[in-house]
Amino acid sequence: MQVPPPMAYFLQQLINGLVLGSIYGLIAIGYTMVYGIVGMINFAHGEIYMLGAFLALIAFVALSAIGLSSVPITLVIVLVVSVTFTAAWGWTVERVAYRPLRNSPRLAPLISAIGVSIFLQNFVQLTQGARSKAIQPFLRGGVTLYGGGDGAFAVTVSWLQIFIVVFTTVLMIGFTLLIARTSLGRAQRACSQDLKMASLLGIDVDKTISTTFVIGAALAAVAGMLVTLYYGVIDFFIGFLAGIKAFTAAVLGGIGSLPGAMLGGLLIGLIEAFWSGYAAAEYKDVAVYGILVLVLTVRPQGLLGRPAIEKV
Amino acid sequence: MLTKASRTTFLVPLRDGVLAGLVALVLAFPIVGLPTSETAHGLVLRPRIPEAIAFAVAVFLGRFALGVAEAGKPRPILLIALLVAIAAPFASAAPEFGAALAIGGLFVALRSALLAFPGVAGRISGGIRVPPVAIKRAPLVLLLLLVVLPLTPVIDRRLLDIAVLVLTYVMLGWGLNITVGLAGLLDLGYVAFFAIGAYAYALLSLTAGLSFWGALPIAGLCAAAAGLIVGGPILRLRGDYFAIVTLGFGEIVRLVAINWSSLTGGSQGIAQIPRISFFGLADFTATPDPGRRAFHELFGISFDPAHRQIFIFYVILALALAVNAFIARSRKLPLGRAWEALREDEIAAQSLGLNLQRIRLSAYAIAAAWGGFAGAFFAVRQGFISPESFSFLESAVILAIVVLGGVGSQLGVVLAAIVMIGVPELVRQLAEYRMLAFGVAMVAIMVWRPSGLISRREPSIRLGDAT
Numbered sequence: 192m193q194v195p196p197p198m199a200y201f202l203q204q205l206i207n208g209l210v211l212g213s214i215y216g217l218i219a220i221g222y223t224m225v226y227g228i229v230g231m232i233n234f235a236h237g238e239i240y241m242l243g244a245f246l247a248l249i250a251f252v253a254l255s256a257i258g259l260s261s262v263p264i265t266l267v268i269v270l271v272v273s274v275t276f277t278a279a280w281g282w283t284v285e286r287v288a289y290r291p292l293r294n295s296p297r298l299a300p301l302i303s304a305i306g307v308s309i310f311l312q313n314f315v316q317l318t319q320g321a322r323s324k325a326i327q328p329f330l331r332g333g334v335t336l337y338g339g340g341d342g343a344f345a346v347t348v349s350w351l352q353i354f355i356v357v358f359t360t361v362l363m364i365g366f367t368l369l370i371a372r373t374s375l376g377r378a379q380r381a382c383s384q385d386l387k388m389a390s391l392l393g394i395d396v397d398k399t400i401s402t403t404f405v406i407g408a409a410l411a412a413v414a415g416m417l418v419t420l421y422y423g424v425i426d427f428f429i430g431f432l433a434g435i436k437a438f439t440a441a442v443l444g445g446i447g448s449l450p451g452a453m454l455g456g457l458l459i460g461l462i463e464a465f466w467s468g469y470a471a472a473e474y475k476d477v478a479v480y481g482i483l484v485l486v487l488t489v490r491p492q493g494l495l496g497r498p499a500i501e502k503v
Numbered sequence: 504m505l506t507k508a509s510r511t512t513f514l515v516p517l518r519d520g521v522l523a524g525l526v527a528l529v530l531a532f533p534i535v536g537l538p539t540s541e542t543a544h545g546l547v548l549r550p551r552i553p554e555a556i557a558f559a560v561a562v563f564l565g566r567f568a569l570g571v572a573e574a575g576k577p578r579p580i581l582l583i584a585l586l587v588a589i590a591a592p593f594a595s596a597a598p599e600f601g602a603a604l605a606i607g608g609l610f611v612a613l614r615s616a617l618l619a620f621p622g623v624a625g626r627i628s629g630g631i632r633v634p635p636v637a638i639k640r641a642p643l644v645l646l647l648l649l650v651v652l653p654l655t656p657v658i659d660r661r662l663l664d665i666a667v668l669v670l671t672y673v674m675l676g677w678g679l680n681i682t683v684g685l686a687g688l689l690d691l692g693y694v695a696f697f698a699i700g701a702y703a704y705a706l707l708s709l710t711a712g713l714s715f716w717g718a719l720p721i722a723g724l725c726a727a728a729a730g731l732i733v734g735g736p737i738l739r740l741r742g743d744y745f746a747i748v749t750l751g752f753g754e755i756v757r758l759v760a761i762n763w764s765s766l767t768g769g770s771q772g773i774a775q776i777p778r779i780s781f782f783g784l785a786d787f788t789a790t791p792d793p794g795r796r797a798f799h800e801l802f803g804i805s806f807d808p809a810h811r812q813i814f815i816f817y818v819i820l821a822l823a824l825a826v827n828a829f830i831a832r833s834r835k836l837p838l839g840r841a842w843e844a845l846r847e848d849e850i851a852a853q854s855l856g857l858n859l860q861r862i863r864l865s866a867y868a869i870a871a872a873w874g875g876f877a878g879a880f881f882a883v884r885q886g887f888i889s890p891e892s893f894s895f896l897e898s899a900v901i902l903a904i905v906v907l908g909g910v911g912s913q914l915g916v917v918l919a920a921i922v923m924i925g926v927p928e929l930v931r932q933l934a935e936y937r938m939l940a941f942g943v944a945m946v947a948i949m950v951w952r953p954s955g956l957i958s959r960r961e962p963s964i965r966l967g968d969a970t
Contacts, residue, residue, distance in 0.1 A: 232743050242534070249533050252546045272533075279529045291950045297742050298689050299953040302906055305691075305899055306945025313939040318535050324546055431895070435754070438747065473762045480751035480758075487744050488736045 199344045202336070204468040205461070210352045210421070212460020213359035217414040218437035219444070219452035220366065221407030227383040227447035228403050229293070234304035235284060237434015238311035239408045242280050243415025244425045245315060247273040251326055251419070262330065273412045280311075281408025282401055289404075290397070308430075315427040323426035330354065330420065355417050362413065363453055366406075370449060379403060383447065432476065436463070439483040445496020454494060516570025524563025531555040557600060561607055568611045577618035584612035641914060649820055653813040660812065667816050667884065669925045671877060674823040676904040676916035678873030681830060683902070684911035685839060686866035687846030688738075689746040692753025693901055696726040696871040698760060698893035700878025705773045705888055706766070715779045715883045719876060726875025730868035738863045753898055760890040772889025779815060779883045787811035815884055822880060826873050827913055842866050896938075900924075903945050 218240050225233045250272040254265050288307045292300045333349030370376035378399045381389040390396045418433075419425055440459040444451025459479060466478045486493060536555030539546045572580040588608030591601045652658055652666065675697065682690045703722040707713045713721070737748045760767045767773065780786050781798050789806045791797040798814075799806040833839035841862045844852040853859050882888050904923055908915025923944075927937040 232747060246533055248546070249537050249539060249548070252539050252548050253537065256548060276529065276533055279526065283526060283530060288946045288950070292953065295949075295953045298746070299949050301689065301743050301746060302902070303946050303949040305902070306942045306949065308942070309896070309899060309938055309945065310942025313936075313942060315534065317935065317939065319538050320540065322541060324539055324541070327545060435751070442744075442747075471762075474758070477755050477758050477762075480755045483751045484737065484748050487740055487748050491740065491744060 196344050199346050200468065202346045203344070204464045206346070206348055206352060207468075208461035208464030209457065210355050210460070211464055212457035213356055214414045214417055214421075214456075215433075215437050215440045215459050216363070216453040216456025217359055217410045217417075218433060219440040219456045220363075220449060221411050222438050222441040223444070223446055223449060223452040224379070224403050224407050226441070228379060228386075229289070229300075229400060230297075231289070231300040232304065232438070233289075233404075233407070234301060234434070235288075235307035235311060236407065236411060237430035237432075237437065238308045239277060239281055239284070239430075240411040240415045240418075240433055240437075241315065241425075241427065241430030242311065243273050243277040243408075243412030244419045244429065245319060245324075245415075245427075246276045246412065247416035247419045248324055248326060248425060251329070255327075265329075270413070270416060273416045274409045277412035277415070278405045278409045281404045281411075285401060285404040290400075308434075312427055312430065319427065321427065323424050325424045326419065328423055351420060355421060358413075358417070362410070366410070367449065375399075375402060435483070436479050439479055439486075441493075442483060442491075443486050443493055445493030448493070448495045448497075451493055451495035512571060512574045512576060516567050516574060519570050520563045520567030523566035524559045527562035528555065528559035531558045554600075561604060565607050565611055569614055572611070572615035572618050577615040581612055581615040581619055584608045584615060588612055645917070646824075653816050660809065663809075663812050663816055665925055665928045667812075667819055668928065669920050670816070670819045670823050671881060671884075672901065672904055672920040672924045673917050674819065674826055674877045674880075675874065675901045676908065676920055677823065677826040677830060677913065678870050678877060679901050679905050680911065680913070680916060681833075681842075681866055681870040681873070683905050685830070685834070685846065686842040686863055687742075688863065688867065689742060689902075690749045690867070690870070691746045691895070691898055691902065692749035692751070692756075693870070693874055694893045694895070694898040695749075695753040695756040696730060696874030697878040697881065697897070698756050698890075699726045699729050700875030701882040701888045701893075702760065702767060702773070702878075703875065704879035704882045705776045708777045709773070709775075714777070714783050715879070716783055719879050722879035723872040723875040726878065727868045727872035730871030731864065734864045734867040734871075735860075738860055738867065750895060750898070753893075753895060757890050757893050757895075760893065767890070770890055772887060772891075774887045776882050776886050776888070778886060779811065779818065781814065787814065819880055819884075822876055829869075829873075830913065838862070838865060900941070903941055907944060907948050 218236065221236045221239070222233060225231065225236070247269050250269040251265070254268060259265055259268075284307055288303045289300055292303055330349070330351040333347050333352070336346040336348060370379060378389070378394045379402075381392070381394055382396060382399050382403075386396055389399075414433075415425075418429070436459055437456065440455035441452045442455070443458055444453070444455025459482070462482065463475050463479060466472075466475045470478070532552075532555050535558055536552045537548050537550055540549045568580050568584060585608070588605045591604035591608060593601070649666075653663060658666075675693070679690060679693045682688045682693070700722040703725040704715065704718045707718040707721060708715070733752050737745060737752075740748060761770050763769075764771075778787065781801065785796040785798045785801040786792070787798050787810055789797065789799075791800075797806070798810055830839075834843070841852070841857050842865075844855075845857060845859060845862055849859065881892075900923070904916055904919040907923065908917070908919035923941065927934050
């Protein structure tokens with residue numbers, strides 16, 4: 192297959208953007224679910240993702256210390272460890288910092304969430320150290336789609352990139368089925384429409400909200416694990432920027448809408464990749480913030496969301 | 504056989520305690536117990552399992568004690584907790600663990616004291632109610648203390664430095680209180696205006712040769728203009744959306760400051776910003792430039808390097824007081840009343856003919872101007888600025904001061920700034936844990952008292968006599 196160089200460059204950015212976007216999408220689901228049900232911005236969600244990345248890193252180091260070399264078994268164990276412990280953090284944060292504030296003024300949970308975020312960042316910094324942590328590349332190799340012999344630009348997809356995109360796609364399909372088909376999903380949809388009515392109809396609202404936080408944290412943990420694998424370097428501060436970007440993704444897709452979060456994640460990933468590839472890479476974060484401001488001011492309901500009508 | 508009473512007093516708290524301890528163990532085991540550390544051969548684990556277990560046991564004990572206290576036995580728990588809190592720092596081998604145990608013990612003691620003496624508890628849970636006379640006099644006494652502070656012999660350079668820092672945060676807290684307290688808008692990017700003011704002064708003084716006093720109003724105007732431009736489109740947004748957008752704005756300003764190196768010096772920042780002068784009349788140096796006068800010559804006193812610092816202290820005191828006076832005045836003006844009306848009920852206020860957009864914009868831009876003044880002061884005091892000083896964390900700290908003090912309470916901001924900025928500066932060993940405590944305090948105060956420590960805020964206006 193012959194591809195002209197500009198096209199090859201475009202393809203490479205597309206692949207990078209899709210990988211980045213599927214990770215943002217996973218985090219964005221946590222924001223959008225919580226917003227849909229409790230109506231609050233879980234500002235600490237980025238920190239939960241950071242915890243997931245650290246837990247995955249700890250599991251990796253522990254497994255390589257005992258000399259486990261099988262790639263699939265390592266992946267499964269790391270995934271289970273990271274998801275389990277991160278979900279426990281997600282549950283605790285909701286129980287301690289958000290549940291007591293469920294009926295307080297609108298901004299109180301947001302401020303509490305900022306407090307949680309500051310706490311978690313500094314907690315990890317104090318216990319795990321402030322320096323960035325690097326692990327050995329784990330899943331090496333890949334496919335060269337378009338060979339770059341004689342110095343031409345090569346388009347490559349690594350196995351890891353394929354794994355990330357396939358795995359997130361499977362997770363999102365499973366998650367969509369969970370919301371659409373199970374009784375838990377029905378309870379969540381009911382709670383997102385009307386908390387009080389749902390509780391009158393016999394839905395355990397506290398339990399549903401707890402489960403929502405646990406699921407959101409689990410998905411963020413998967414994202415954290417994938418990032419640890421993909422970049423190989425993490426530090427205690429990664430949660431802030433990733434959190435903002437995922438939140439932007441959720442807003443862009445329409446906050447409260449699950450397909451919106453996935454779409455928004457992909458779009459943000461693509462925008463970031465193409466902006467770095469074609470415009471100024473050092474302003475890629477500014478571009479994301481700019482989109483956030485633009486979407487919220489021009490189309491607050493996002494791409495797939497419904498406009499919120501305030502009733503008096 | 505356990506009686507029914509002892510079952511509820513001990514078994515239920517025991518169950519809760521075990522559950523809390525187990526959760527704590529799950530949370531702490533990997534993060535606290537298995538820290539990774541860098542070596543030449545990559546990362547290795549350096550297990551600290553005992554610490555993680557100690558953490559879980561402490562959580563279990565605390566939860567159990569609280570449960571027993573809540574179930575009707577607060578007095579013995581109060582005694583035990585106090586003993587633990589006092590003995591822990593001496594008995595424990597690891598100082599950090601002892602300190603943690605002492606804080607935990609104090610917390611349990613406080614909680615059981617509130618349960619043991621419900622009369623006191625009732626008064627405190629309504630906010631710390633200081634007698635009105637004290638509230639009325641407190642600012643005056645505080646002010647007098649501050650005015651004479653630099654002249655008293657107790658003060659040394661370090662203390663004065665801390666006082667200036669605290670006052671800077673008080674000024675920022677009061678400025679942010681215009682948006683958060685009066686207008687009810689949660690601004691998470693206030694530091695942007697602080698940054699704009701600081702860069703405006705630094706650039707004006709270095710390129711145009713303006714003095715601090717000449718540049719100060721311009722710095723404020725620049726920040727206010729930024730507030731007007733940014734505020735215009737975003738003020739229609741609902742509370743939490745507005746908060747996130749302002750956060751984005753704050754970060755954009757910081758990133759631009761990092762990347763626009765030709766103007767801002769990039770992440771290196773701007774150094775050698777000209778120092779403050781005595782109202783342009785004299786400089787604070789031993790040897791003034793030709794054609795300039797030195798401060799000590801002007802007054803015919805001997806040279807002392809502390810003069811500049813004392814002058815800086817009075818400048819920030821005056822600036823902070825100006826913000827305070829502005830707020831006190833504006834609450835009596837139609838504009839301030841409109842801010843508060845919109846905060847209390849957007850729809851009702853709008854249907855009475857208030858222009859939401861314009862009124863909110865005025866609050867946002869005015870707060871921005873004060874932030875800009877504070878920024879110019881920051882630049883002239885430090886002599887060096889870099890984007891690092893203007894991160895989101897800084898916005899969060901200023902917001903925390905406003906929130907912890909009690910949104911809208913002027914005195915609360917002062918108290919919170921002293922506790923949050925002054926105490927950690929005085930006790931350097933705590934500096935490492937400062938932000939950790941910050942986060943915990945923000946959550947705890949929101950859960951315990953969503954309206955802040957001092958919740959004295961009287962309505963600005965009453966209809967008729969409140970009988």
